[in-house]
Amino acid sequence: MKISLEWLKEYVDLPADAGELVDVLPMLGLEVEEAEGSDAPSLDHVVVGEVLDKQPHPEADRLSVCQVNVGTEEPANIVCGATNFQVGDRVPVALPGAKLPGGFKIKKSKLRGVPSEGMMCSAKELQLGDDDRGLMILSNSPAIGTPIEEAVSADRILELEITANRGDCLSHIGVAREIAGRYQKNLNIPATQAKAQMVDQADDNCLINEVRLDDDACPYYTLWTIRGVKIGPSPEWMQKRLQAVGLRPINNVVDVTNYVLLETGQPLHAFDAKKIKGPSIIVRNATENESITTLDEVKRTLQPDMLVIADAERPLVVAGVMGSVDAEVDDSTTDLVLESAWFRPGSVRSTARRLGLHSDSSQRFSRDVDPAGVEYAARRAIDLIIQTAGGELAPTYVSIGSTPRGDRTISIEHSFVEQTCGFSVLQDELVEIWKRLGFSVTGKGPWEVTVPSFRSEVERPIDLVEEYLRLRGTDDLTGSQLLFPANDRENDLSYDFCQSAVDHLLGQGYQECCHYSLRSAGEVESWFAHLNTDELALANPLTADHTHIRPSLLPGLTDALAHNQKNLNDLTRVCETGRIFRPGPRGNVEWISVALAAFPQSNDRTWQDEPALDFFALKNQVNALIEATGLSLPKGLWTTIAEDATWQEGYSARLGDAHKNKLEINAGIISLSLSKAKEAKGPILAAEILIDPILLSKRKKPATFSPFSSFPPAIKDLALVVDSSEPAENVRTKVEEIAIGVGKDKFAVDPVQIFDLFSGKGLPEGKKSLALTLRFRAPDRTLGEKELNEAFEGVISVIQEQTGYELRS
Amino acid sequence: MENDLQAIVAQAEASQASISSRSDWDQAKAAILGPKGSLTQASKLIGQLPREEKPAFGQALNQAKKQIESLFVGSLSKIEQQADLAALGVPYDPTLPAVPNRSGSLHPLSATRRKVVSIFRKLGFTVTEATEVETEWFCFDALNTPEDHPARDAQDTLFFSPESKWANVSKKAKEAHLLRTHTSSVQIRTMLREKPPLRVIAPGRCFRRDTVDATHSANFHQIEGLCIDRKVTLLDLKGVLDHFLRETFGNKVQTRLRPSFFPFTEPSFEVDLKAPNLGKLSDKWIEIMGCGLVDPEVLKLVNLDPKEWGGFAFGVGIERITMILHGIDDIRHFYQNDQRFLSQFTGPV
Structure with missing residues (x-):
């Protein structure tokens, strides 16, 4: 909120240099967002002068030559172009050496042949106001020769950022109270004159017959009657203050309600009595489909749990938020009904939020105004209305319900304060600080501290400690030495895993990237057409390109490759780790993912041929990554990926299923149409590891050593002719299984390896030949020729019995 | 006799210059140290010498053999070095950039x-x-x-x-x-x-x-x-x-x-x-x-x-x-x- 320092002075003496508040208020918790006029240029050598003589310029019709007393022995001779002044006027004079805010330097000169020893200035030239129509006439007759900055107290406006807990500081008196506490000054709250008797229901003095509270969102409501006001402009001093903090003056009554809101923080509402239809004012919930045209001239449809102030026929005010055009005070208004009430913060907040209507009033009510200030604000406003618009207050006012909360007393021990702070706290200092804040303190430890109702959030002993620290300040404190007992906790594995994955990929030449988690519907639907992407949609997205959460890191990495390719940057290997989101059989899941993507070759031409990255090199990188990060490859086979929009069918494979195995690896070529749609030229090789975080929630046990044979292995090779479509991995595992079966109880079999692949000449159409090598090892001896041949023949005969594979002769 | 041995050593020394490959080396070595080589032949003469001359001749023979063997060890290591170097190819310009010239860094x-x-x-x-x-x-x-x-x-x-x-x-x-x-x-x-x-x-x-x-x-x-x-x-x-x-x-x-x-x-x-x-x-x-x-x-x-x-x-x-x-x-x-x-x-x- 905007605070005028000039206005603030009405309630508290400001420090000699009011500018220091810019630094002091933030340290009280009132952040100064911007200070208008705070960087006003210095007005050195600009003083108050009195015009002693004024003669026409001999050479120029529009100029005059003046003698000006500027406090020196000899008056200054000054040539001037303005006409709005007379002999005897006091005006600001810029003497030689002055530098005006626009950068203009004043020096002795001659104007059309007449010497001029300075310049008389307008308010605008000195940035002391907007008036540029003539000289700034100093009507309050400041002493001649006084520096202009002392003679003209320019107002200064501070824009304060008030935290959610400090509704009390959304007013000039509230801020003044903080300053009074900080500087140990008195707080001067204007006394009120308005006198009226409280009645609990409308009587003959009131302009209406009945006031009714139908909902507990308003527990306390007062209504005051003023007859015979004359609407007109509000006085200049009030207009000036309102304008200074950014409000537009409207008329005396409306201005008073705004003024009192900014002064006390209590919103008020003045109704034109003759516009109220029927005999009642009812505080009730809106009815279904009820609508209201608020003062900003927008017609709004209300919902049934929104509180309104209504007459017999229609809602007149969205309670605590904004009035309607229907009961607005206008030039013809003569009788007023003035509302001052307390509405529940949550109710006002929720209504304002749903209507998208945030007003000065709703801002304050939703931060819990002081119930004890409701009556004061009404009386203060009535004083000012009678002062500025005349009229007469009815002898009674209606007050319904009661204040929802009052002062509260908190019991607190000295030891609690010291334990929380960690340093010794003088008892007297502590009590004095609480008192400076307007709290009253009794007892001698434990103390009973009574906090007035304007501080709604100070409820517990810890809150009193905070108040103490706030006023005391913490700049002189030295933090404690860090003497904590040891802690046996380790980093969560999920964190260390991602870090080691990135380290490993960096070593392979991958650049780590970082992309938005929020993606567009279009991207998510095209890349993950095979998933139920509706599940990943946000309920309230802000923009069309951020409607879904990402099911994979790959679209982002594709963007990075395309972006750098387009910009001729040599970045062709990228990786990322992060959280991804997928629909699943038991609801959506959040998984950890590591992904890498690469163009097969560098974007730059190279003087030497670079081996292109291919699928199998990529597969090797992924295997190495799994190994390096301490995971184990999921059991089962790599299978070719089909019916998956992300991957190019026939060029991509998958191992595991994260829903079932908690770990899944996809690798291959990104669907050509998708990478093309992102304007990437050429195929993109990519891989992603998907991990259910539960897999990383438990530390693995250290491995147990198992002994191995010290005897050399015996080796046999085997070539099999199989269907071209048969995955090699199927053949390899089958042969391995058979070999292990044959060797059972006699010797071990090393993992079977594929060492050749052949198709074409000499083989039937649709067939391929795979050469495999088998290594047998016995723990206790070198295998003999006979034993080996028997085993090998055993393997061949089982292959022939159990599989369709043919032995290649 | 001892003059013969010195002539053989001189022959071995002279042969080194023409050794430029492993087969040259094998051949040159066989011509002196092989079964039919000149030194082998010369050593057979020891049998015909009177008993009192045998120790002196034996000593001279051993010394000549050591000298010759050391010549051949030297020339072998030289041709091996040449062959290793030849396998490295033509020397290159080390100021050319790495291929691929790629490095990854942390975000x-x-x-x-x-x-x-x-x-x-x-x-x-x-x-x-x-x-x-x-x-x-x-x-x-x-x-x-x-x-x-x-x-x-x-x-x-x-x-x-x-x-x-x-x-x-x-x-x-x-x-x-x-x-x-x-x-x-x-x-x-x-x-x-x-x-x-x-x-x-x-x-x-x-x-x-x-x-x-x-x-x-x-x-x-x-x-x-x-x-x-x-x-x-x-x-x-x-x-x-x-x-x-x-x-x-x-x-x-x-x-x-x-x-x-x-x-x-x-x-x-x-x-x-x-x-x-x-x-x-x-x-x-x-x-x-x-x-x-x-x-x-x-x-x-x-x-x-x-x-x-x-x-x-x-x-x-x-x-x-x-x-x-x-x-x-x-x-x-x-x-x-x-x-x-x-x-x-x-x-x-």
Whole structure:
């Protein structure tokens, strides 16, 4: 909120240099967002002068030559172009050496042949106001020769950022109270004159017959009657203050309600009595489909749990938020009904939020105004209305319900304060600080501290400690030495895993990237057409390109490759780790993912041929990554990926299923149409590891050593002719299984390896030949020729019995 | 006789010049040392000598043989060296660039995160993690932020539809799922899962319903810190944060605690810092992070007795630290992943 320092002075003496508040208020918790006029240029050598003589310029019709007393022995001779002044006027004079805010330097000169020893200035030239129509006439007759900055107290406006807990500081008196506490000054709250008797229901003095509270969102409501006001402009001093903090003056009554809101923080509402239809004012919930045209001239449809102030026929005010055009005070208004009430913060907040209507009033009510200030604000406003618009207050006012909360007393021990702070706290200092804040303190430890109702959030002993620290300040404190007992906790594995994955990929030449988690519907639907992407949609997205959460890191990495390719940057290997989101059989899941993507070759031409990255090199990188990060490859086979929009069918494979195995690896070529749609030229090789975080929630046990044979292995090779479509991995595992079966109880079999692949000449159409090598090892001896041949023949005969594979002769 | 031996040695010496390959060498060696070689032949003559001359001849023979063998060892090693060198090919120009001329580096946000984690690791803080998808209870209620609190405004939070189900993000009751707006929710999950004393930091991604511009990002990263112990004081908090800021921004950093408000800490502060080495931001107070003592209400909500346990918590933006440290003026650079940006931050943080 905007605070005028000039206005603030009405309630508290400001420090000699009011500018220091810019630094002091933030340290009280009132952040100064911007200070208008705070960087006003210095007005050195600009003083108050009195015009002693004024003669026409001999050479120029529009100029005059003046003698000006500027406090020196000899008056200054000054040539001037303005006409709005007379002999005897006091005006600001810029003497030689002055530098005006626009950068203009004043020096002795001659104007059309007449010497001029300075310049008389307008308010605008000195940035002391907007008036540029003539000289700034100093009507309050400041002493001649006084520096202009002392003679003209320019107002200064501070824009304060008030935290959610400090509704009390959304007013000039509230801020003044903080300053009074900080500087140990008195707080001067204007006394009120308005006198009226409280009645609990409308009587003959009131302009209406009945006031009714139908909902507990308003527990306390007062209504005051003023007859015979004359609407007109509000006085200049009030207009000036309102304008200074950014409000537009409207008329005396409306201005008073705004003024009192900014002064006390209590919103008020003045109704034109003759516009109220029927005999009642009812505080009730809106009815279904009820609508209201608020003062900003927008017609709004209300919902049934929104509180309104209504007459017999229609809602007149969205309670605590904004009035309607229907009961607005206008030039013809003569009788007023003035509302001052307390509405529940949550109710006002929720209504304002749903209507998208945030007003000065709703801002304050939703931060819990002081119930004890409701009556004061009404009386203060009535004083000012009678002062500025005349009229007469009815002898009674209606007050319904009661204040929802009052002062509260908190019991607190000295030891609690010291334990929380960690340093010794003088008892007297502590009590004095609480008192400076307007709290009253009794007892001698434990103390009973009574906090007035304007501080709604100070409820517990810890809150009193905070108040103490706030006023005391913490700049002189030295933090404690860090003497904590040891802690046996380790980093969560999920964190260390991602870090080691990135380290490993960096070593392979991958650049780590970082992309938005929020993606567009279009991207998510095209890349993950095979998933139920509706599940990943946000309920309230802000923009069309951020409607879904990402099911994979790959679209982002594709963007990075395309972006750098387009910009001729040599970045062709990228990786990322992060959280991804997928629909699943038991609801959506959040998984950890590591992904890498690469163009097969560098974007730059190279003087030497670079081996292109291919699928199998990529597969090797992924295997190495799994190994390096301490995971184990999921059991089962790599299978070719089909019916998956992300991957190019026939060029991509998958191992595991994260829903079932908690770990899944996809690798291959990104669907050509998708990478093309992102304007990437050429195929993109990519891989992603998907991990259910539960897999990383438990530390693995250290491995147990198992002994191995010290005897050399015996080796046999085997070539099999199989269907071209048969995955090699199927053949390899089958042969391995058979070999292990044959060797059972006699010797071990090393993992079977594929060492050749052949198709074409000499083989039937649709067939391929795979050469495999088998290594047998016995723990206790070198295998003999006979034993080996028997085993090998055993393997061949089982292959022939159990599989369709043919032995290649 | 001895003259014959000297002639053979001279012959061996002379033959070395013509050896340029292994076969030359074999041939030359056989001509002298082979079964029919000149030295072998000469040695056979020893039988015909009188007994008293035999020792002297034998000695001379041995000496000649040693001389010749050493010649052949030398020439063999020379031709082997030549052959090894020939296998290396033509010498190259070592100033040509590496192929591929590629290196990967950490993303600057990761580099900052690692640095911060490492600083706190030395103070005994370890990393704790939780999901980015959260629920209203963990993100707000448990952090003492009631339903009608301004921080809970749906304007600022990204929600999932009330029907959405999440298999691995547990709920307290029937509250809605959302994308966490701060890493403070990780405090709650950790305190419910583990027993105090606790000293943890939670780096992670957060989300705000913000329009992306130079200073706002739809997602961003924070590091949350939490210490729960017996008798934790304001000075402990100040000690830890001052240490962290000195390690991050240098020894000349000045810090101050400015009173502020967060629903989950009491008292609450913004931490400001001033340092001489921050470019345009040098020597002025800049806001860097929020902190405070854990509010007793939060402890109660995670079933800890505020009479026994106390603590402090803090939160700092990773983007913010990175931007201040490196003088980066637009947060969008972090998410565009342009190589010309990323390659600038491969050095120390």
